[in-house]
Amino acid sequence: xxxxxxxxxxxxxxxxxxxxxxxxxxxxxxxxxxxxxxxxxxxxxxxxxxxxxxxxxxxxxxxxxx
Amino acid sequence: xxxxxxxxxxxxxxxxxxxxxxxxxxxxxxxxxxxxxxxxxxxxxxxxxxxxxxxxxxxxxxxxxxxxxxxxxxxxxxxxxxxxxxxxxxxxxxxxxxxxxxxxxxxxxxxxxxxxxxxxxxxxxxxxxxxxxxxxxxxxxxxxxxxxxxxxxxxxxxxxxxxxxxxxxxxxxxxxxxxxxxxxxxxxxxxxxxxxxxxxxxxxxxxxxxxxxxxxxxxxxxxxxxxxxxxxxxxxxxxx
Numbered sequence: 332x333x334x335x336x337x338x339x340x341x342x343x344x345x346x347x348x349x350x351x352x353x354x355x356x357x358x359x360x361x362x363x364x365x366x367x368x369x370x371x372x373x374x375x376x377x378x379x380x381x382x383x384x385x386x387x388x389x390x391x392x393x394x395x396x397x
Numbered sequence: 398x399x400x401x402x403x404x405x406x407x408x409x410x411x412x413x414x415x416x417x418x419x420x421x422x423x424x425x426x427x428x429x430x431x432x433x434x435x436x437x438x439x440x441x442x443x444x445x446x447x448x449x450x451x452x453x454x455x456x457x458x459x460x461x462x463x464x465x466x467x468x469x470x471x472x473x474x475x476x477x478x479x480x481x482x483x484x485x486x487x488x489x490x491x492x493x494x495x496x497x498x499x500x501x502x503x504x505x506x507x508x509x510x511x512x513x514x515x516x517x518x519x520x521x522x523x524x525x526x527x528x529x530x531x532x533x534x535x536x537x538x539x540x541x542x543x544x545x546x547x548x549x550x551x552x553x554x555x556x557x558x559x560x561x562x563x564x565x566x567x568x569x570x571x572x573x574x575x576x577x578x579x580x581x582x583x584x585x586x587x588x589x590x591x592x593x594x595x596x597x598x599x600x601x602x603x604x605x606x607x608x609x610x611x612x613x614x615x616x617x618x619x620x621x622x623x624x625x626x627x628x629x630x631x632x633x634x635x636x637x
Contacts, residue, residue: 335434339444340445341444345446347506348449351502352503356499359491360608367616367622370623374622374626377629378629381632
């Protein structure tokens with residue numbers, strides 16, 4: 332096990348390479364996913380408000396007619 | 398292809414494909430990492446340090462691939478005003494920049510024990526550093542205009558001009574007598590690398606590529622949804 336981690340004396344170069352690659356790729360993936368979630372939430376909220384407004388307008392104009 | 402050009406249809410397809418891309422990426426990384434550490438032999442000259450290759454080379458390939466994709470998408474956006482092309486180019490930039498950064502950083506970690514230096518102004522390394530700056534410039538230029546369309550156009554032109562750098566990177570090791578080794582996989586007469594090392598390298602390369610597609614889908618979906626949010630906000634301001 333210790334032998335595996337020492338990487339024939341190159342552990343100090345091999346492991347940081349892999350860890351850095353994993354960290355950079357994971358951070359990019361998760362920030363992208365989180366940003367998508369946040370934008371979708373904002374869209375759903377605005378869409379809900381817009382639909383509610385439309386309904387209110389319709390009801391108001393229907394009321395005028397009656 | 399025009400069937401996929403419609404952003405609404407694209408959103409649906411992207412959402413359906415995304416979990417598959419995620420699954421394939423995780424699977425390929427599982428196999429690729431196992432092979433990189435357990436089945437691939439140490440190099441007869443470089444010992445175990447050669448394992449850095451399995452992240453360094455795919456990262457460098459993808460740094461260049463993403464730039465090529467960005468340049469093609471920018472050309473399509475400029476010429477045909479394709480609604481998805483700008484979005485795809487914009488979504489690719491940060492991924493390509495991340496890959497290029499990783500190739501420089503892991504190359505540095507490989508260079509120290511093998512060449513005795515973290516960095517050298519060798520043609521291959523320098524042209525890769527320029528690639529990284531091109532990505533940064535592209536992203537900065539995009540956000541530098543109040544008018545989004547102008548920012549998109551300016552950065553698309555930059556992406557196209559910067560594409561000159563791609564063949565320079567590829568052939569830098571042949572044109573100049575550099576410290577960086579020449580190609581051993583993509584070259585005339587086939588790869589000169591042993592299959593025991595070639596296979597893990599290729600599997601890692603495909604894993605990097607599916608990762609790119611995965612993140613690209615997520616970022617394009619985000620970008621298209623953000624456009625819809627902007628339209629709704631405008632409508633709100635103008636009293637629906």
